[in-house]
Amino acid sequence: MSVAKQSHVVVLGxxxxxxxxxxxxxxxTARITVVDRTNHHLFQPLLxxxxxxxxxxxxxxxxxxxxxxxxxxxxxxxxxxxxVDLRRRRVVLGGEELDYDFLVLALGGVxxxxxxxxxxxxxxxxxxxxxxxxxxxxxLLAFERAETTADPELRRQLMTIVVVGGGxxxxxxxxxxxxxxxxxxxxxxxxxxxxxxxxxxIEGSPRILGHLPPELSRSAEQQLATLGVELRLDCRVKDVRxxxxxxxxxxxxxxxxxxxxxxxxxxxxxxxxxxxxVELDRAGRVKVFPDLSVPGFPEVFAIGDLALxxxxxxxxxxxxxxxxxxxxxxxxxxxxxxxxxxxAASRPAFRYxxxxxMATIGxxxxxxxxxxxxxxxxxxxxxxxxxxxxxxxxxxxxxGVLLHWLYSYCTYKRGAxxxxxxxxxxxxxxxAGSERT
Amino acid sequence: MSVAKQSHVVVLGxxxxxxxxxxxxxxxTARITVVDRTNHHLFQPLLxxxxxxxxxxxxxxxxxxxxxxxxxxxxxxxxxxxxVDLRRRRVVLGGEELDYDFLVLALGGVxxxxxxxxxxxxxxxxxxxxxxxxxxxxxLLAFERAETTADPELRRQLMTIVVVGGGxxxxxxxxxxxxxxxxxxxxxxxxxxxxxxxxxxIEGSPRILGHLPPELSRSAEQQLATLGVELRLDCRVKDVRxxxxxxxxxxxxxxxxxxxxxxxxxxxxxxxxxxxxVELDRAGRVKVFPDLSVPGFPEVFAIGDLALxxxxxxxxxxxxxxxxxxxxxxxxxxxxxxxxxxxAASRPAFRYxxxxxMATIGxxxxxxxxxxxxxxxxxxxxxxxxxxxxxxxxxxxxxGVLLHWLYSYCTYKRGAxxxxxxxxxxxxxxxAGSERT
Numbered sequence: 001m002s003v004a005k006q007s008h009v010v011v012l013g014x015x016x017x018x019x020x021x022x023x024x025x026x027x028x029t030a031r032i033t034v035v036d037r038t039n040h041h042l043f044q045p046l047l048x049x050x051x052x053x054x055x056x057x058x059x060x061x062x063x064x065x066x067x068x069x070x071x072x073x074x075x076x077x078x079x080x081x082x083x084v085d086l087r088r089r090r091v092v093l094g095g096e097e098l099d100y101d102f103l104v105l106a107l108g109g110v111x112x113x114x115x116x117x118x119x120x121x122x123x124x125x126x127x128x129x130x131x132x133x134x135x136x137x138x139x140l141l142a143f144e145r146a147e148t149t150a151d152p153e154l155r156r157q158l159m160t161i162v163v164v165g166g167g168x169x170x171x172x173x174x175x176x177x178x179x180x181x182x183x184x185x186x187x188x189x190x191x192x193x194x195x196x197x198x199x200x201x202i203e204g205s206p207r208i209l210g211h212l213p214p215e216l217s218r219s220a221e222q223q224l225a226t227l228g229v230e231l232r233l234d235c236r237v238k239d240v241r242x243x244x245x246x247x248x249x250x251x252x253x254x255x256x257x258x259x260x261x262x263x264x265x266x267x268x269x270x271x272x273x274x275x276x277x278v279e280l281d282r283a284g285r286v287k288v289f290p291d292l293s294v295p296g297f298p299e300v301f302a303i304g305d306l307a308l309x310x311x312x313x314x315x316x317x318x319x320x321x322x323x324x325x326x327x328x329x330x331x332x333x334x335x336x337x338x339x340x341x342x343x344a345a346s347r348p349a350f351r352y353x354x355x356x357x358m359a360t361i362g363x364x365x366x367x368x369x370x371x372x373x374x375x376x377x378x379x380x381x382x383x384x385x386x387x388x389x390x391x392x393x394x395x396x397x398x399x400g401v402l403l404h405w406l407y408s409y410c411t412y413k414r415g416a417x418x419x420x421x422x423x424x425x426x427x428x429x430x431x432a433g434s435e436r437t
Numbered sequence: 438m439s440v441a442k443q444s445h446v447v448v449l450g451x452x453x454x455x456x457x458x459x460x461x462x463x464x465x466t467a468r469i470t471v472v473d474r475t476n477h478h479l480f481q482p483l484l485x486x487x488x489x490x491x492x493x494x495x496x497x498x499x500x501x502x503x504x505x506x507x508x509x510x511x512x513x514x515x516x517x518x519x520x521v522d523l524r525r526r527r528v529v530l531g532g533e534e535l536d537y538d539f540l541v542l543a544l545g546g547v548x549x550x551x552x553x554x555x556x557x558x559x560x561x562x563x564x565x566x567x568x569x570x571x572x573x574x575x576x577l578l579a580f581e582r583a584e585t586t587a588d589p590e591l592r593r594q595l596m597t598i599v600v601v602g603g604g605x606x607x608x609x610x611x612x613x614x615x616x617x618x619x620x621x622x623x624x625x626x627x628x629x630x631x632x633x634x635x636x637x638x639i640e641g642s643p644r645i646l647g648h649l650p651p652e653l654s655r656s657a658e659q660q661l662a663t664l665g666v667e668l669r670l671d672c673r674v675k676d677v678r679x680x681x682x683x684x685x686x687x688x689x690x691x692x693x694x695x696x697x698x699x700x701x702x703x704x705x706x707x708x709x710x711x712x713x714x715v716e717l718d719r720a721g722r723v724k725v726f727p728d729l730s731v732p733g734f735p736e737v738f739a740i741g742d743l744a745l746x747x748x749x750x751x752x753x754x755x756x757x758x759x760x761x762x763x764x765x766x767x768x769x770x771x772x773x774x775x776x777x778x779x780x781a782a783s784r785p786a787f788r789y790x791x792x793x794x795m796a797t798i799g800x801x802x803x804x805x806x807x808x809x810x811x812x813x814x815x816x817x818x819x820x821x822x823x824x825x826x827x828x829x830x831x832x833x834x835x836x837g838v839l840l841h842w843l844y845s846y847c848t849y850k851r852g853a854x855x856x857x858x859x860x861x862x863x864x865x866x867x868x869a870g871s872e873r874t
Contacts, residue, residue: 039581039856056493061855065625075627078581078856095585129857144476144515148532188502190512417500419476419515420566421858 006031007339010091010100012081013270014041014064017304017324018106022074023067025332027339032074033098035091039063039078042129044321045388048169050132051262052176053140053184053417057129081107081272086297102299102335105273105286106328109305109319112266112283119240123162123261126169133421135262139177140419142259143185146192159197160258162245164237165265166203167210168359171220173262174201175362178227184417200230200256202247204265207233209359209367211318212374216367219376223365237265267319269306281308290349292331298343301334303327311352322355360384443468444776447528447537449518449709451478451501454741454761455543459511460504462769464776469511470535472528476500476515479566482758482825485606487569488699489613490577490621490855494566518544518709523734539736539772542710542723543765546742546756549703549720556677560599560698563606570858572699576614577856579696580622583629596634597695599682601674602702603640604647605796608657610699611638612799615664637667637693639684641702644670646796646804648755653804656813660802674702704756706743718745727786729768735780738771740764748789759792797821 007030011018014036022034040061049055068074079093084103091098111125124131139161146158159181163174181197188194201208201224207217208224208231221231235249240263245256269284278294279287285308286294292307294300304324309317317323330350337345356370358380366381368374375383444467448455451473459471477498486492505511516530521540528535548562561568576598583595596618600611618634625631638645638661644654645661645668658668672686677700682693706721715731716724722745723731729744731737741761746754754760767787774782793807795817803817812820 039577056495057857058493058855063625063855065622069624072627076625077585078578079585096587129855133857140476141515148514148516150533185502187506188500188513190509417476417495417503420494420570 005029007101008033008099009102009104009335010035010098011104011106012084012091012272013106013108013304013306014076015044015106015108015304015324016321017108017328018104019064019067020325020328021104021106021303021332022071024329025335026071026073027336029339030073030102030335032071033077034064034068034074035077035079035081035093035098036064037078037080038128039065040129041067047126047129047132048172048176050129051126051135051139051173052180053136054176057133061129083275084272086276086278086294086300089299100299102338103301104328104331105294105300105302105306106304106324107270107272107306108324109267110270111263112268113263114266116240119263122240122242123164123245123263125263126173135260137419137421139180139260140417143181143189143192143194143197144419147189148191155192157243157257158259159192159194160200160256160260161197162200162202162256162258162261164202164240164245164261164263166201166205166208166231166233167264170201170203170262170264171208171224171359171361173264174199174229175224175227175360175365178224178229179362182228195228198230198258199228200232200258202232202235202237202245204236205234212357212359212367212369216369216374216376220359220361220367223361223367223377227362227365267305273302273306283308291334291347292327292350293334293347298347299338301331303331309350309352311354317352318357320357323352326350326352358384358387442466444538445470445536446539446541446772447472447535448541448543449521449528450543450545450707450741450743451513452481452543452545452741452761453758454545454765455541456501456504457762457765458541458543458740458769459508461766462772463508463510464773466776467510467539467772469508470514471501471505471511472514472516472518472530472535473501474515474517475565476502477566478504484563484566484569485609485613487566488563488572488576488610489617490573491613494570498566520712521709523713523715523731523737526736537736539775540738541765541768542731542737542739542743543741543761544707544709544743545761546704547707548700549705550700551703553677556700559679560601560677560682560700562700563610572697574856574858576617576697580618580626580629580631580634581856582696584626585628592629594680594694595696596629596631597637597693597697598634599637599639599693599695599698601639601677601682601698601700603638603642603645603668603670604701607638607640607699607701608645608661608796608798610701611636611666612661612664612797612802615661615666616799619665632665635667635695636665637669637695639669639672639674639682641673642671649794649796649804649806650811653806653811653813657796657798657804660798660804660814664799664802704742710739710743720745728771728784729764729787730771730784735784736775738768740768746787746789748791754789755794757794760789763787763789795821795824 009030009032011022011034014034019041041064043060046060050057065076079095082092084091089100111127113119142158146155149155161177163170178199181194185194209217209220232249235247238248239246247254273284273286286302288302288307288309292301305319311317334347358368360366364378364381366384367376368380368383446467446469448459448471451471456478478501480497483497487494502513516532519529521528526537548564550556579595583592586592598614600607615636618631622631646654646657669686672684675685676683684691710721710723723739725739725744725746729738742756748754771784795805797803801815801818803821804813805817805820
């Protein structure tokens with residue numbers, strides 16, 4: 001490739017993978033176009049805090065444009081990816097088509113209902129700010145309606161939240177909802193007692209946080225129980241209907257009635273992979289080569305939740321943000337070598353460096369594993385807090401958000417306990433023919 | 438009224454008037470019920486900052502319940518006021534009916550289109566958080582679409598914002614939009630130049646901020662022009678259609694094409710007053726007695742934007758938050774005297790104390806009048822900032838929000854430049870049969 005010609009690198013998605021690539025890859029002969037369907041990069045690990053009224057939406061989101069404002073070689077387009085034509089090297093967006101020399105697929109994941117997409121309307125997932133704000137609104141509204149209803153059965157339903165899936169997101173959500181009802185809301189109502197709210201966490205396998213060692217799972221289960229979360233282990237979801245989950249567990253079949261049901265049980269790759277015509281796993285992830293390129297298309301790479309690649313032990317690299325960022329840097333190096341030395345340049349294999357895993361459960365409750373060290377409780381929580389605050393500060397450069405959050409987190413005030421979007425909610429419900437007002 | 442019997446005081450609305458009443462009125466024989474259709478009290482003077490991406494929604498809102506959490510004599514209901522039956526002393530809500538001994542009407546105002554309610558869908562007003570978030574979203578989306586469109590005429594329309602009404606809200610909005618495009622967004626786009634965006638402020642009378650002395654209006658007009666706002670004085674709106682305002686000004690009739698049109702030209706009392714069967718002015722405000730009671734119903738009071746009452750000079754008390762709060766305290770004293778001394782107790786007349794007026798235009802641009810002192814520019818702006826920050830701190834007790842806001846306000850970063858609500862926007866548009874995507 002001659003130095004004179006400009007290469008066009010198209011990046012689809014501005015999550016941790018896509019954004020890291022765009023920020024760190026730079027070459028004098030390359031121009032970069034970043035496409036995302038939203039205008040913001042999301043700090044996904046704290047999304048559950050928006051859903052549970054701990055943070056405001058803008059606290060964990062930043063405009064993609066402003067992050068990349070000083071990069072004249074980068075163009076940001078807010079648009080939908082309609083399809084990708086790998087053979088013609090072309091991406092079709094809602095408003096235009098882009099030809100590329102290199103393509104980085106970084107569109108991330110979507111909530112997966114394992115073939116039961118009809119459950120989505122009754123049990124929303126948590127992937128976007130819209131999801132989080134909708135969950136926040138519906139949970140807060142349920143308490144408001146519990147205060148005004150005279151029907152004891154309806155009140156019980158309104159005061160029950162079911163979280164499906166005992167992975168990190170499910171554990172964080174269940175813990176935060178329990179804290180919300182037992183500490184934040186507890187003095188604010190006159191006719192109901194928010195501490196009587198039920199938060200039920202359903203997990204199909206015998207333990208939560210299956211990616212961690214069993215003793216950390218046990219510790220997390222105890223910490224959740226202390227917060228008041230009801231745990232259903234070895235409990236499978238048979239059906240989800242409006243305000244009801246049918247489960248089958250140790251005690252046989254049961255129907256759990258709950259105003260709010262949150263689905264945190266599965267993630268699949270963004271649906272665009274289905275039409276690529278390349279080999280995928282069951283979750284729709286692209287089975288990439290060790291250099292993260294898509295088989296048959298050395299100029300195309302898949303990273304993050306979209307890519308299936310193994311670590312040194314032969315286990316799939318987990319769908320976490322550090323992995324996506326490491327993949328982004330790797331692809332940046334591969335493309336840089338291609339531009340410097342031409343298509344014959346050798347391509348190193350991606351190697352995942354596992355920095356450790358942690359899951360937070362509530363205030364001063366968490367579990368963590370770093371290398372061979374395992375810890376739980378206050379120490380793990382302080383480690384979690386430190387890492388996330390560090391990230392927030394570095395990423396957002398906003399001491400104010402930090403102080404604000406620390407203050408409300410420590411004083412049990414929830415500054416973001418605000419219901420909005422009612423007008424459009426009503427319009428949506430009208431459209432959906434819902435009987436709810 | 439015997440001491441043994443409990444009196445029920447019902448407060449409709451938790452804006453500045455209703456909330457101040459609920460916080461400050463307390464009597465051993467009285468229980469209080471506060472009804473609001475939202476779950477939050479809104480710091481309305483900074484609502485334009487949410488609409489223009491300066492603040493997050495939760496920064497200027499606080500749950501009514503948590504403000505009143507330590508008051509066991511106060512019950513908060515999130516519900517709609519359907520009607521008020523003054524004769525039977527009963528309020529009908531969406532979910533229940535409330536009988537009262539005293540009633541405080543504090544439902545505030547709504548945007549008024551002077552008989553042209555069909556304009557509302559094309560030119561939304563700014564009264565609620567939903568309004569502000571919708572305006573923010575549509576303005577940010579317009580810039581995003583301007584970046585991706587190839588049609589120069591559409592691009593011009595997308596980059597034009599019309600604000601109708603040169604009162605404080607219109608002036609603040611126009612100034613903030615001009616700043617947003619000329620400072621915050623300016624480096625973030627590659628295909629458009631946000632500083633070329635047009636912000637047009639339309640005012641029907643010969644000067645903006647008509648409640649201030651003429652020299653302050655002139656100063657505000659100059660400060661707006663410096664920011665890049667196009668002013669149309671003596672300019673009347675003839676019609677509003679989708680993305681178009683038809684005006685008639687000094688240069689004859691003209692059609693202004695703009696993706697976003699914001700209506701800040703009129704306020705009327707909440708529509709519930711229409712069905713009370715008492716005398717109203719044209720804006721639907723209740724013509725109250727000097728003690729703020731509703732003629733014929735000594736146990737019913739109207740305060741804030743809902744009430745028409747004159748100050749000592751015979752001029753109507755303006756619809757500003759200090760007036761609403763002063764009225765709330767007055768009504769509290771009147772009810773207290775009734776409870777202490779019985780129905781025969783004398784009722785003092787309300788007296789409005791005008792603390793001064795100010796309007797902010799942009800960073801270091803404002804006008805203010807306090808007593809006989811008039812000032813403008815940096816000094817007025819510092820006064821505005823000081824008063825509002827003081828209020829935010831006192832009200833919210835959140836040093837973090839303050840620092841956060843000061844930081845982003847001074848560095849021209851807009852932390853809240855986040856688009857969300859797209860899913861429900863699409864559903865709403867589908868419902869409305871809109872051709873927009």
